[in-house]
Amino acid sequence: MFTTAVSAPVTAQAATGDTAPPEFVALHDVAPSILQEIRYNTPHNFMGSRINGYEEPLCILTAPAAQALAKAERTFLAQGYTLKVYDCYRPQRAVDSFVTWAEDLDDELMKGEFYPRVEKTDLFTDGYIAAKSGHSRGSTVDLTLVKLPAATTRPYVPGEPLAPCYAPAKKRFPDNSIDMGTGYDCFDTLAHTLDPRIVGTQRANRLKLKNALESLGFVNLAEEWWHFTYSPETFPSDYFDFPVSRDSLSN
Template identity: 70%
Template sequence: MRRIRTAPRAPLAAAAALLVLAAAPVPAAQAASGRGHEPKAPEEFVALHDVAPTIRQDIRYFTRHNFVGERIDGYRRPMCLVTRDTGRALARAQRSLLRRGYTLKVYDCYRPQRAVDHFVRWAKDLDDQRMKREFYPRVAKNRLFEDGYIAEKSGHSRGSTVDITVAELPARPTRPYHPGEPLVPCYAPQEERFPDNSVDTGTGFDCFDTLAHTDDPRITGKQRANRLLLKRTLEHEGFSNLPEEWWHFTHEPETFSDTYFDFPVSPRSLTPQH
């Protein structure tokens, strides 16, 4: 469920404010560094691999294995960019899990606004349902906005939010996705879903279904224990979970609480560190 659930879980009054913020000038660090050049990330952004190199990365929006079915705009490289505070907190959580025989694995981190715009265009195209069977088999596509799965702003664009899971060590490699292969619902038993080397949490990543709600009472036993392992480990390091998505966590306080960036996911977007 890539409930591209907009930014913070705020009341309607705050939601209106988001549209105003979107039109506000961005910091100079994000401004284009010359006519025709791409925007750059503020110096507070880092590549997660440079801060926590043992965290696995499975950046789904760089691939065609996502609810859209194609690589998403703005993902130039399969890498995780986050604010420095978020990266350090993830590194602490990783050290805790490594001692228990687990590792973190990220599916998505910073997400440029152009990627969110890509999601919105896709959601409005009701004829494109190529990935429905896996990612939203029980949700009508014309309800994706109303049900909160798609929105015009995402907290991911502020740099302190990640989509993340846990894998047991040693984490086995997974086979690549082959476009056009038969799809299986994201809430099917783990052995039937697309293979993922993460622990079983009851649904796959980006599952547009109420079973993906972190505390859904139908998720019990080992699946529930795995969700709680992830949640409690990250909460200990200052993250909060979005209740509708077991994989979605935001480090608080956010470094940029009201700015939505649009620099590409690429090493070239980062400010060189001296």
């Protein structure tokens, strides 16, 4: 879950505003067939609890990013797949929660799944956690592909045994995603999109997602196969803090 280390200050709107600018939309209103599994609205994430600011399991994006995803979805539907988003716009308050969590070295509740081979003391220096995230600008999305007809994914039960996110697909937590070689939000070098250890079907699956999205203006983050930013960004330097909810949208 690489965040973006930047020196640009959070704007006044990002710090205090609870209403999104009119350029933001709910993805469901633009592309209703895209599946949404907003992990930070659930306890199934690297912190093990619902994240501050995620009031609803809702994907919010800038309109150009949402429209580009709708184009990608039409292409994938014709091929027998659908997109599924894990995270979209992320409020600054959520990023602040990540930082606070990373500084608490005693809290390793979800280490067994999300960062088995990374020491928590290294999360900042290794780039997994930072004070700012491109998600807070509204044009970045975490997503995968699901083969149709989509199977259901059972909910995570807090306290259940954890399996490493880099384990074989049948051994890690079940996900209706096609096999991308790791689970989502895997703090491990195997999650790097073009890691040479990822071969065969897993590599082909990553490239299927990457190539299609890049043809529509998205840019992949090399360290995360699931992370894409639409370019040009509507807000290239603003970091927002309105909560993830329908009430935050002004349209």
